[in-house]
Amino acid sequence: MNRIKDIFTFTEDFPLIFTQANFWIFFGVIYLIFAFVYKRIRIRNVYLFLISLFFYYKTSGMFIGLLIFSTIVDYFIGKGIYRSDDPLRRKVLVTLSVIVNLSTLCYFKYAYFFTDSFNYLFQTDYEVVNWLAQWSNSFTTVNYFTVDKIILPVGISFFTFQTISYSVDIYRNKVKPLNSILDFGFYVSFFPQLVAGPIVRAENFVPQIDAPTRITRDDFNRGSFMILKGLIKKMIFADFIAMHFLDRVFDTPDMYSGFTNVMAMIGYSLQIYGDFSGYTDIAIGLALLMGYKLPTNFNSPYKAENCGNFWKRWHISLSTWLRDYLYIPLGGNREGTRASYIILGVILLGVMIAFGNIWTYILIPSLVGVAVLGARFSPTVKNHINTNINLMLTMLIGGLWHGASWKFVIWGGLNGLGIVVYKFWRKVSPWENKTGMLVHAWKILVTFIFITFTRIYFRGESMEQISMLYNQIWNNFDWAGAGTVLSAYSSVFWVMLVGYITHWLPQSTKDGLQGLYGRSPMPVKVGAVAVVGVLCYQAFSSDFQPFIYFQF
Template identity: 65%
Template sequence: MNRLIDIFSFSEDSPLIFTQANFWIFFAVIYFVYSILYSKKNLRSAYLFAISLLFYYKTSGLFVGILLFSTVNDFFLGKAIYKSKSVLLQRSLVAVSVIINLGTLCYFKYAYFFTDSYNYLFQTNYEVVNYLAQWANTWGAVDYFTIDKIILPVGISFYTFQTISYSVDIYRKQIKPLNSIIDFGFFVSFFPQLVAGPIVRASDFVPQIRKEISITKEDFGRASFMILKGLIKKMLFADYIAANFMDRVFDVPEMFSGFTNIMAMFGYSLQIYGDFSGYTDIAIGLALLMGYKLPVNFNSPYKAIHCGDFWQRWHISLSTWLKDYLYIPIGGNRNGTIFSYAFILVFTFLGVFAVSDYAIALSVTSVVGGILIVTLFSTKLAKHFNRNVNIMITMLVGGLWHGASWKFVIWGGLNGLGIVAYKYWRKISPYENSNAWYVILWKIALTFVFITFTRIYFRGNSMDHIQRFYEQVMTNMDWQNALIVLWEYRMVFIIMLLGYITHWLPYSTKDWIESLFIKSNMLIKALVVMIVAIICYQTYAADFQPFIYFQF
């Protein structure tokens, strides 16, 4: 009983994590109640909304108030947008939704980034003050929030994008607003995907809220398979290799050879895939157990044959969101806008200034500005420039979404350059239309290596940390001891090899394995569950590894 009380009460030291036993006790309890009342639609929505708020409270404490604020705000704005007969008023209300949501996100996520950038640019010494916490603390006798720093609420990037898409889709007449704030709150806060995605569109999820729930034997088998697959990805292919190899190398890259640093980067590509894809698999499985379908978020991304293909396979819910709500509105592959031109000039200046000096930043920005002026007189050049600028903006914003640091902007920019470069390369490549296995293998390998090594800006703790990584790779490869490294970390590399092999298996083989599990009897399923549990337990770290995307 005491453990149940601990599980259902807030503690900063024990959030509900999919890989911990406490979560599965929590889920067993709430699923038992759900199995009793799932046929009553109103009660079902209210129950899942309440459970989702409890889950978020367990994860983020009183920051659940931010989630409720976002829910109430966009519920009533959505209704107002739908009822308004004036296009100007509709656009104004959408703008209010976007400003409030992005303003809240920027306050919690980007306050330090913007302040530090401003201080660096203008040589000032402004400090971030948590005015919101100060104001909140005045309402009670107890100081509920720390005021010396701004803490990022878990999952705010995900549910903020969901609520923005809801308002925009109503404006575009793609959906009608929900009549019940309980139903809308359930959509925004559905706990399996609340803190780390996938980003769910209202047009995909809202129709499921009022449907009759029917969980077939096949659904149960597929859901169980997704959960088990997710646990293996997270605990074996992500946590084990991180705790036993990568974290040691990335903490002090100068203490390891360039070869070891490179192997750590390849390990990190598997870790971040296993971590994020594993979370998504578990989330999809949990939702399916309750009769709801979440969107596919990964499609074997390391099978991609170019950078653009990779971003159609990786974090699909974010990539498609950025395409529909940013890339296309700012002009897509056809037009440029004042916003896109201003954005690229500002980011060019700030990006170059961050790694160089004022004179060079001004010179590079002037060149870009000159190109912009030339495009006004050349339709052909404008077409190329506008498309590429919009791609770069989308990828820069995508990088900034992942983290409030210039290293994430650089990471996004490098991926944008990879997409743009391939668009031109494919026009002259003699192998573009070849289906030969060695050509495809080469494309996959080249794309994988490019994606892997841009991630040093994603994983590195700081630009100095990244610099130390490059110094080791450039000056201290230490090839003569490479075999010793492979042998000393042999179990890690065996698991890495196993992880990549399973990732690169043909789709037909993966589908056959899934179908075999789904069609098996309950005894076989129970045996598989036991085996997976033993494997995961044997690799379990004493200090749990939080999901990487919790920080976003």
């Protein structure tokens, strides 16, 4: 009875997530009921919508009201855009959708970020007050919401981008609006991908809403294989190395040698990949078991030969969203607009504030000055600036999407700089067109090192902690103690080695393993499930290990 109570009541410390036994009991029950209703499309859609709302309640409690608000607003705005023939009215409505959604996102995610930046810049001491919580609590006798701080609702960045794309796609005449608000709610809240993606486009998912459910043997095999793969990635390649090594080092980097910090950074690249791609693998697998297809979100990103190729392989649904709804509207690679320059100027000012040292105050204005002079006197320089400014801006904003801190903007900017530098390097590189194995491996290694070392801005809790880590690497590397570190954490490093080897296996080998699983008889599949279950149980910790991207 206690287990049933845990499943059907909200507990902030223990939300319903894929790595808990409670979730699989929950999914088993709803899947059994789904087997009885899936042939009746309307009942199926309403059923999955209600289940999805309950799932979000289990992860975010009363913030379910925010999800319902977003659903109602964009459903009626989408209807209004589609029914109107007036270009101005259509533009006003789609702008309203963007403003309402981004304002909601900014209130919950960036209130502290903007307030702290304002206080630093103008030497004020304003504090954040949760006016929305106060207003909401005034309608009830029970104070459901905390008023002294703003809590970030789980998955708000994902479903906000999803509803924006719906309104914009209707405005662009790429999709027609759904006739039922319940169907639209189902699209917005489909529980496998609701809280951490992948971000689903309306043009890809809406046609599936009215289609009959067809679950082929291949779908079932691929879905169950993806779930098993995702659990291994999350619970072994992510959680195990984090609990037994990474968290200790990153909590106090100055207590460990530079070599240990470097190994932790390499481990973190595996952790965040295993954590996030593990979630999306499970989400895609769950959806397939119910007859729905979600987009691929990862494509072996550490096989990338350059930074640009990495971002075509990592978090693909976000990268393509930013390309289609930000980069191209700002002018793409054709021109830099006035909006591009204004936004970039604000972000660069913020980066100067974040670093807060004399070298930044000198370097950034100097680079801007050189760029302005070069553009004024050289059409070639001006063309290069206009070609790359929107790319840099997209990466900077993409960094800010990941977290409300200037360190995330810096992280995004470094990745954007990596893409821009490579665009020029490939024009002069003597190895660009060579295809030998060593050249291929060298390109992958350089890209991996770059991505890994920039991620410290992603993982570090503060600029001070990031500075400590870099200081240990440069001033206290301690090669002599490397053997002791490798021995002390040997189980962790073996797991890391296996994780990277499996990642770098040829795609044909991975497809072969999936095919072998699909062709195997049911007892073998059950055995595979049992083996994965035992492995994950051995790596399991009683401490709650949320998915990293829940915070976004």
